[in-house]
Amino acid sequence: MQSNSVFWLVILLGCLLSADRTLASGPLSLADPLDGKVIILDPGHGGTAATDSYRVGPSGEREEWVNLRVALLLRDLLEEAGAKVVLTRDSDTFVPLEDRSRLALESKGDLFVSIHHNATADPSVNFPIIYFHGAAMENQSSVLLGEKIALALRKHLFGGKGPYSLVSDHTIFSKSGASVLRGTYGMPAVIGEATFFTHPKEEKRLKKQAYNRKEAVAYLEAIRAFFSEDLPPILEKSLPLRLPPFEVFQEAERMRPEALQWKENYEQANRLYEKGDAAARLQALSLLNLSVKAFPDSYLARDCHELRVAILKAQGKSEEAAIEALRLEAFYPR
Structure with a gap:
């Protein structure tokens, strides 16, 4: 009886020691949903400072510079989480839209995010806009991704307050949508316009690396949340082609x-x-x-x-x- 009691005492002590080590090091971590995912990051525009006077803020900060800074920071965060990241550009260079889509498809991306910042004639305007391609009831997975990103941007950059827009790219390009989203249709893909660089105070914030990192963290959080869910389908695109275009102002016209x-x-x-x-x-x-x-x-x-x-x-x-x-x-x- 005594030897049997000693045996069980040793087992009990072993369990207690194991539990103590677990408490000291924290709970066992589950695999990060980003691990192994192929993420395509597309820093919008690039290499057009000499020819494009539209994408520049009140004090001279250019959209494509901000886009690239955020994308590079996000790349590092995603890679730390175990994702494979493909950038459509990693410097201030011009890359044709078709090449961006082609790279995403050839890389067999699990997700495509085109990083942008916005402009309008009204300098008081500042809120996130996320675009998906086509129709919401067909491109369901991209709509889910867009919602995750919009809410995360509002949380990290706007204190969880204020409006956001989640809309089809046919709202701005009424006949065919945005090239990079049209060219990657079939994978979850969005264009994110986090804030407006035409808002003077926002432009000052966008110049700061720490603020760019806040935006990158928002994207990281949203992408992780997206892959944590059962993803809805992306159906064959048909509805946008049946709706008559609603013509709207384009880019510089909006100024x-x-x-x-x-x-x-x-x-x-x-x-x-x-x-x-x-x-x-x-x-x-x-x-x-x-x-x-x-x-x-x-x-x-x-x-x-x-x-x-x-x-x-x-x-x-x-x-x-x-x-x-x-x-x-x-x-x-x-």
Whole structure:
């Protein structure tokens, strides 16, 4: 009996020592969901300082410089987590859009993120915009990725407050979407416009390495959260090709004076709509169209389209209203 008691005492002591070591070193870690993943990072633009006067902030900081700094920091963080990272550029050089997509496909990427920063005529505007390609109900995995990134950017750069937009690239390039997303369709892929370099205070922050790192950490957190879930499918693309294009201002056009009125036009349209008479609603529709043309990816653009649908229905244009309701569902997911 005594030897048997000694045996069990030794076993018990061994278990206690093992538990003590576990507590001292922390719980056993599970594999990082990023381990082994092939991540394509695409720092937008590059090598165009001499020819492009649009992508520059109030004091001269260029978007492509910020894009590259964030991408390089994110690469290091992802590699530390065990991911394989492929950069479409690692210096301030021009790389054709088709080459970026081709590299992503040849590298058999698990995920594609094109890193950008935004511009508009209104210097008070500053919020994240994330684009996916095509229709939300078809490109479901990219929509999920976009939502993760939008929320992480808001958390790390905006204190968890304020609006964000998650929209199809057909909202800004109405006929075909963005080249790099169109060319990588089939893998989860987004363009991230974290902030606006046309916002003076934001431009100052974007010049700082520590702030660039905060953005990179947000992307890291979002990508890790994305791969921690069961991913929804990416279906064959068909819906965007059936919707008539809604033409909007392009790039430098968005710096035109009338683009400054995007918010006021929406608010005035709301007031006119509430009047209830046909003439006021016709005027409201015109203002809504102008708001969306000037800022098709704003956080109010979805509301603009919802009101457009309501006015078209009130005008008895049921077929046109149905098309616009489908556009709303496909291009502006909640």
